[in-house]
Amino acid sequence: MNEIGLRRRATVHDVARAAGVSLATVDRVLNSRPGVRAATAEKVEAAIAEIGFQRDLSASLLARARDLKLSFIIPDGSNEFMASLADAVARRVGPALADRMHIETHRIRALDADALARSLDALDARQCDCAVIVAGEEPSVQAAVDNATRRGIVVMTLVSDLPGTLRRHFIGIDNAAAGRTAASLMGRFLPDGGKVAVIAGSLHLRDHSDRLEGFRAALAAEFPAIEIIGPIEGHDERSETQAIVAELLERHGDLAGLYNLGAGNSGLVAALEASKRAGAIRVIAHELTDPTRRGLRSGAIDVVLDQNPDGEIREAIAAARSLALGSSGKPVTDPIEIGIFLRDNLR
Amino acid sequence: MNEIGLRRRATVHDVARAAGVSLATVDRVLNSRPGVRAATAEKVEAAIAEIGFQRDLSASLLARARDLKLSFIIPDGSNEFMASLADAVARRVGPALADRMHIETHRIRALDADALARSLDALDARQCDCAVIVAGEEPSVQAAVDNATRRGIVVMTLVSDLPGTLRRHFIGIDNAAAGRTAASLMGRFLPDGGKVAVIAGSLHLRDHSDRLEGFRAALAAEFPAIEIIGPIEGHDERSETQAIVAELLERHGDLAGLYNLGAGNSGLVAALEASKRAGAIRVIAHELTDPTRRGLRSGAIDVVLDQNPDGEIREAIAAARSLALGSSGKPVTDPIEIGIFLRDNLR
DNA sequence: TAGGTCATGATGCACGTACCTCATATCTGG
DNA sequence: CCAGATATGAGGTACGTGCATCATGACCTA
Incomplete structure (x- = not known):
C-alpha cells in the first residue's frame, strides 16, 4: 500500500513562480518563441528541471485545437x-x-x-x-x-x-540478433554442415544487411561446417525470388538449407514445392504472413522469425x-x- | 495518399444541436446524472450514434482536474x-x-x-x-x-x-493454447513416449487449470504414448516445488519429462541439479525470470513459455x-x- | 387552483496550455 | 542621455468537458 500523492502536478504557473518570471515568458521558452534572453531562458529551464514540470500533452493539444x-x-x-x-x-x-x-x-x-x-x-x-x-x-x-x-x-x-x-x-527489432538466431537454429538443424543459400531483398536495406551480418558472424563462430552461398538479391519480389530459388535448387543438388532474410516468400514456397524438395531442405524465413503461414503448415518452411507489425x-x-x-x-x-x-x- | 479530414470532430455542442436538446441535458445523459426522461435520453443517444460523437478523454480528465x-x-x-x-x-x-x-x-x-x-x-x-x-x-x-x-x-x-x-x-495469454504448445513440444521431444510429470501452482488459478486442460487434450490427441503423472500443486512456492520435484525424481527413475505450468522454478531447477539428472529430462516451464533463464542456460530447462509482463x-x-x-x-x-x-x- | 415535484434550459467557471495584444521595463548604440 | 530596439509582464480568449446554480415550464395531486 503506497501513499496517494496529494501534491498537484506542476503547471506552467508553478514554473513561472519558481523561475521568478511571468507566464508569458515561460510560454515563450516552452514553445521556443523569440524574444527571450539566453539568461532568462536558462532560469526557466532550471525551474522546469527543479520542480519537475511536465507539460500536459492533452491540454496542450486541446489548446491548439488541433x-x-x-x-x-x-x-x-x-x-x-x-x-x-x-x-x-x-x-x-x-x-x-x-x-x-x-x-x-x-x-x-x-x-x-x-x-x-x-x-x-x-x-x-x-x-x-x-x-x-x-x-x-x-x-x-x-x-x-x-x-x-x-x-x-x-x-x-x-x-x-x-x-x-x-x-x-x-x-x-534488433536485426543482427535476428540473423544470429537464424544461424543458431540453422546450425542445430544441420549438425553435419552443408550448403546454405542466403537470399536478401536489397543490401541497401539496413535491416537486411544487419541480418546478414549477424547470420554470417554466428555461423562462422559456432558452425564452421556450414558453407554460405550468396547472398543473392531478390528485391523482395515474388517472381524474382521464385526464379532465384529455382535456379539455386537446380544448380546445387546438395543444398541443405535456405535462409531468406527478405520478403518474396510466396515465390520461395512456390519454387520449393515445384522442385519436390520442399521438406528436405531446412528453410528459415522472415515475417508471419499468408505465404509463410502456408509454408509452415505444408512443411516447406521450418521456422519463421517475426517482428510483430502491430x-x-x-x-x-x-x-x-x-x-x-x-x-x-x-x-x-x-x-x-x-x-x-x-x-x-x-x- | 488519402484525404485529410477537414471536418471538426464532433463535440457535446454538436450532440445537443443534433438531438434538439440543451447542453445541460447532453451532459446529464453522458455522465448518467439523474433528471432525464427515458425518451429524452434516447434522443441524445441516437444523436451521439448518428454523428459519431466520441467524448474527448483528455478534455474530460482535464475538466475534472483529476x-x-x-x-x-x-x-x-x-x-x-x-x-x-x-x-x-x-x-x-x-x-x-x-x-x-x-x-x-x-x-x-x-x-x-x-x-x-x-x-x-x-x-x-x-x-x-x-x-x-x-x-x-x-x-x-x-x-x-x-x-x-x-x-x-x-x-x-x-x-x-x-x-x-x-x-x-x-x-x-490464451492459456489453453500455451498448454497445447507445451504438449506439442514435449511430444516431439519424446518420440518414444514415457512419463511426464505435471506441476501446477494451484488449480484454483484459472490460468493453471486452462494450461493443464490444453496440455492434457493435446497430448491425448497427438501423443498417446505419453503418460501424465499428477498434477501436483506446488503453490507457486520455491521450497514446496523443490520438495515435490525431488520426490518425483526419486520415485520415478524413468521420468522422461516435466512440465511446470506454475511458478516456483528456482525450486525446480535446484531439485533437478541436485539429482544430477538435469539435462536428461525434458523440462518445460513458464515465464522468463531469473531462475528460468539460469535453467535455460545450464540446460536444466529446455523451453520456457513466456507471457511478456511488460x-x-x-x-x-x-x-x-x-x-x-x-x-x-x-x-x-x-x-x-x-x-x-x-x-x-x-x- | 395553489403548491409541489420533476424535466429541461441557460449560463458561468474551472481545468492546463496556446496564442494574441498591449503596455512597460531594460538594454544598446551613437 | 535619448531614441529605438528588445525583453518582459499583464491579461484576455479559446479549446472540450465537468459540474454547479438558477430559472422556467410541464405535470401531478390534494
Whole structure:
C-alpha cells in the first residue's frame, strides 16, 4: 500500500513562480518563441528541471485545437509484410483519433529511393508533425530525412534504421540478433554442415544487411561446417525470388538449407514445392504472413522469425506522441521482440 | 495518399444541436446524472450514434482536474513472475502520469483469497477508477469483484481470468493454447513416449487449470504414448516445488519429462541439479525470470513459455484508459502473445 | 387552483496550455 | 542621455468537458 500523492502536478504557473518570471515568458521558452534572453531562458529551464514540470500533452493539444498529424510512408508492391504493416496502421486510425492523433498512410513504390525522398520533401510541417518511414540507406533519402527534420518534422524510421541521419528514433527489432538466431537454429538443424543459400531483398536495406551480418558472424563462430552461398538479391519480389530459388535448387543438388532474410516468400514456397524438395531442405524465413503461414503448415518452411507489425505500429504511435512536443530525450518504448514461429505455435 | 479530414470532430455542442436538446441535458445523459426522461435520453443517444460523437478523454480528465486512478493488486511472495509484473507496473508509473493516470500497486499475500477480497472491498470508487487484479477462482474474490463493480469501479483481470463475474476485461495469454504448445513440444521431444510429470501452482488459478486442460487434450490427441503423472500443486512456492520435484525424481527413475505450468522454478531447477539428472529430462516451464533463464542456460530447462509482463501491463493501462469513461464495448487491445524461449533466443 | 415535484434550459467557471495584444521595463548604440 | 530596439509582464480568449446554480415550464395531486 503506497501513499496517494496529494501534491498537484506542476503547471506552467508553478514554473513561472519558481523561475521568478511571468507566464508569458515561460510560454515563450516552452514553445521556443523569440524574444527571450539566453539568461532568462536558462532560469526557466532550471525551474522546469527543479520542480519537475511536465507539460500536459492533452491540454496542450486541446489548446491548439488541433490533432497531432502523423504520416506513415510504407512501401507498396507485392511485399506482404508491408501490407500487414499498413493494415496495422489502419487498425489504429480510429483509436488514435480519440487521442487527438490524425494518422494518414502513403504507399510508395518499393525500393524507390527517389519516390520516398519526394514524398518526404512534400510534407508540410504545418500539416505533419511526424513522419514514420520504412527506408533503405540511399543518399537521397538520407538527405530528405535531414531536410524534413530541419523543417520541424520529427522523422522516425521503422523496420529498417537510418543511422547517421537526423531521424529521432528507430522502431524495429534488433536485426543482427535476428540473423544470429537464424544461424543458431540453422546450425542445430544441420549438425553435419552443408550448403546454405542466403537470399536478401536489397543490401541497401539496413535491416537486411544487419541480418546478414549477424547470420554470417554466428555461423562462422559456432558452425564452421556450414558453407554460405550468396547472398543473392531478390528485391523482395515474388517472381524474382521464385526464379532465384529455382535456379539455386537446380544448380546445387546438395543444398541443405535456405535462409531468406527478405520478403518474396510466396515465390520461395512456390519454387520449393515445384522442385519436390520442399521438406528436405531446412528453410528459415522472415515475417508471419499468408505465404509463410502456408509454408509452415505444408512443411516447406521450418521456422519463421517475426517482428510483430502491430506492436511496431503501436510503439511508433506512442513514440510520436511523446516526441511531438519536443521532449528532448528518447521516448520510453518497449523493445520489439523477435517472435519465433514453428508449425505448432502459429497464431 | 488519402484525404485529410477537414471536418471538426464532433463535440457535446454538436450532440445537443443534433438531438434538439440543451447542453445541460447532453451532459446529464453522458455522465448518467439523474433528471432525464427515458425518451429524452434516447434522443441524445441516437444523436451521439448518428454523428459519431466520441467524448474527448483528455478534455474530460482535464475538466475534472483529476487523474485516472488505477490500482494494481499483485500477489507477493517468492513468485518471480509476480515480481516482474510489479516491476513492469513501476516502470509505467512515470509515463502514465504524463497521461493523467495515477497508478498505485498493492502487494498481497499470494493465494490468499480473503486478503484479496478485503483489498478489493477497501477500494473507494472516488479514489480508484479501475482495479487490475491477479486472482484465483475463489467465491470470496468473485463476490468482491462483483461488489467493486457495483460500486462503480472497473475491474479487470490480469494473467488469470474470472469468467462469470462482472469483471470488464481480461488481459493475458490464451492459456489453453500455451498448454497445447507445451504438449506439442514435449511430444516431439519424446518420440518414444514415457512419463511426464505435471506441476501446477494451484488449480484454483484459472490460468493453471486452462494450461493443464490444453496440455492434457493435446497430448491425448497427438501423443498417446505419453503418460501424465499428477498434477501436483506446488503453490507457486520455491521450497514446496523443490520438495515435490525431488520426490518425483526419486520415485520415478524413468521420468522422461516435466512440465511446470506454475511458478516456483528456482525450486525446480535446484531439485533437478541436485539429482544430477538435469539435462536428461525434458523440462518445460513458464515465464522468463531469473531462475528460468539460469535453467535455460545450464540446460536444466529446455523451453520456457513466456507471457511478456511488460506487454500485459501496457495493455492493462491502455484498456483501463479506454474503459474509464464508460465506453460500453470491449476495448481494442493487442492480444498478448505466447513467447517461446530456448537457450538460443534468450533476450 | 395553489403548491409541489420533476424535466429541461441557460449560463458561468474551472481545468492546463496556446496564442494574441498591449503596455512597460531594460538594454544598446551613437 | 535619448531614441529605438528588445525583453518582459499583464491579461484576455479559446479549446472540450465537468459540474454547479438558477430559472422556467410541464405535470401531478390534494
